[in-house]
Amino acid sequence: MVSLLCCGPRLAACGIVLSAWGVIMLILLGIFFNVHSAVLIEDVPFTEEDFDDVHGPEKIYRLYEQVSYNCFIAAGLYVLLGGFSFCQVRLNKRKEYMVR
Secondary structure (H helix, E strand, C coil), rough: CCCCCCCHHHHHHHHHHHHHHHHHHHHHHHHHHHEEEEEEEHHCCCCHHHHCCCCCHHHHHHHHHHHHHHHHHHHHHHHHHHHHHHHHHHHHHHHCCCCC
């Protein structure tokens, strides 16, 4: 029988903790980018031409929203990692009770 167990209990628990923190942090960052927080302007990939253009603010707002979507996508990936780590914890618990 093929075992789906690929990491130990400590690594799986670490994956759960890191993914929980990553989801919380990235969702908050996504929300702050979505409301166009001025503190995060340094993390928006804009150029000098974006400020000189007549439609400058709209371009910058679109860049803010793109970074916000990227944060939400990364949070989704962390949810998948947390689910995988949770499955590994469950498989490790089941392995403890199996007779060899």
